[in-house]
Amino acid sequence: METEEKLYTVREVTKFIKEILEKEVGFIWVKGEISNFKAHSSGHFYFSLKDEISQLPCVMFREENRKMLFKPEDGMEVNAYGRIGVYEKQGVYQLYVYDMKSVGIGELALRFEALKKKLKAEGLFDKEYKKPLPDFPLRIGVVTSSSGAAIQDILNILSRRAPYVEIILKPTKVQGEDAAEEIAGAISEFNEYRDIDLLIIGRGGGSIEDLWAFNEEIVARAIFASEIPVMSAVGHEIDFTISDFVADLRAPTPSAAAELAVKDKKEIIDSMHHLLSSAERLLLSKLEQKNESLKNLTRRYGIARVIDMIRQKNQIVDEYERRVTSSISYAFSIKSQMVDGLYRRIKGLDPSAVLGRGYTITRRLPGMQIISNIHDIDLYDRLNIEFVDGTARAIVDKKNLKPQRIQVNKDNTK
Numbered sequence: 001m002e003t004e005e006k007l008y009t010v011r012e013v014t015k016f017i018k019e020i021l022e023k024e025v026g027f028i029w030v031k032g033e034i035s036n037f038k039a040h041s042s043g044h045f046y047f048s049l050k051d052e053i054s055q056l057p058c059v060m061f062r063e064e065n066r067k068m069l070f071k072p073e074d075g076m077e078v079n080a081y082g083r084i085g086v087y088e089k090q091g092v093y094q095l096y097v098y099d100m101k102s103v104g105i106g107e108l109a110l111r112f113e114a115l116k117k118k119l120k121a122e123g124l125f126d127k128e129y130k131k132p133l134p135d136f137p138l139r140i141g142v143v144t145s146s147s148g149a150a151i152q153d154i155l156n157i158l159s160r161r162a163p164y165v166e167i168i169l170k171p172t173k174v175q176g177e178d179a180a181e182e183i184a185g186a187i188s189e190f191n192e193y194r195d196i197d198l199l200i201i202g203r204g205g206g207s208i209e210d211l212w213a214f215n216e217e218i219v220a221r222a223i224f225a226s227e228i229p230v231m232s233a234v235g236h237e238i239d240f241t242i243s244d245f246v247a248d249l250r251a252p253t254p255s256a257a258a259e260l261a262v263k264d265k266k267e268i269i270d271s272m273h274h275l276l277s278s279a280e281r282l283l284l285s286k287l288e289q290k291n292e293s294l295k296n297l298t299r300r301y302g303i304a305r306v307i308d309m310i311r312q313k314n315q316i317v318d319e320y321e322r323r324v325t326s327s328i329s330y331a332f333s334i335k336s337q338m339v340d341g342l343y344r345r346i347k348g349l350d351p352s353a354v355l356g357r358g359y360t361i362t363r364r365l366p367g368m369q370i371i372s373n374i375h376d377i378d379l380y381d382r383l384n385i386e387f388v389d390g391t392a393r394a395i396v397d398k399k400n401l402k403p404q405r406i407q408v409n410k411d412n413t414k
Helices: 010-024 107-122 149-161 179-193 217-225 242-246 254-261 265-301 303-349 351-356
Strands: 027-039 045-050 055-060 077-087 092-102 139-144 166-171 198-203 230-234 361-364 382-387 390-395 404-409
Touching: 010 077, 010 092, 027 055, 055 077, 107 217, 107 242, 139 149, 139 179, 149 166, 149 198, 149 254, 166 179, 179 198, 179 217, 198 254, 217 242, 230 242, 230 254
Parallel strands: 055 092, 139 166, 139 198, 198 230
Antiparallel strands: 027 045, 027 077, 045 055, 077 092, 361 382, 382 390, 390 404
């Protein structure tokens, strides 16, 4: 009689495999390349680690991934630490990741990227906060080591290009313990002093560890808070620090910072000569234009002839001055008498004066023709009779008789 074999459910098999994997494998480090990366809206990360042959599904829950210093991306090679387990619902095994490090990126580089991301999100790198550098700074503050090559390069170039500039050095550590605090403190002190046109902070080249003071958050925030324009000049041209991103201007080297800070004295003198020459040419050109305009004006209106005539007439004016003065009074008297006589005559001719003596003026309507004798009217003519103080209308019913009075309108109305 055959023995009946045990029959397992799918869940039982999956659970059995899960117990074996989790017990036998446990926590391990796995190296691989990230693929199919997805950051879920829940905050969890889902991706696979792969090599040339195989793939391993992975999940990193939100509680674990929020402590990371970098964001995983497809194609990134990482070392992931976690435990092997089985997702029972789908019956697949996967790596539950608790920690992950990017291969080839050191801890300082991760800290750099994390701080850069944070400050950028806060707007410390935005162009709208960049202050313009002065065109002609007279006092420049320098924050660097007093014994380094950087300060010597800056002094040599500034003294050659702009010997008129005053340089104020605030010596600080530029690497090692307390360096970042000293640099930030020096920036704050210069802002309290205020009588500075420009600040240069920096140092010569070195490793990422040597330059790290300029990657500290305290230095970045001191630069951002500075009311004095700040130029960052750290390391060599290929080196970038957080200070470079926050500063109002990044110089690739301390020497380049000195070159950018001031204009060369020769360049200034040449520019002044050029401006003076241009101004002189412009002034001479304007004078020539005005002189020519004046000549044209003189020729056009005969000003010279007019002046000569005026001078000749001056003598005549002097000769006639006395005669004119005496003649004016006599002529005025004669004319006044003539005016009075004319006034009396004109007043006597005024029709209103005649009317005032009892006469009237008769006009035939509607044309208002003046009637001077009885033969100018016919029976039934309508007449307008004007008195000194008003008018009246009449109709002729008989000749050689007074016209019938119809209406008197003393205010000159109908």
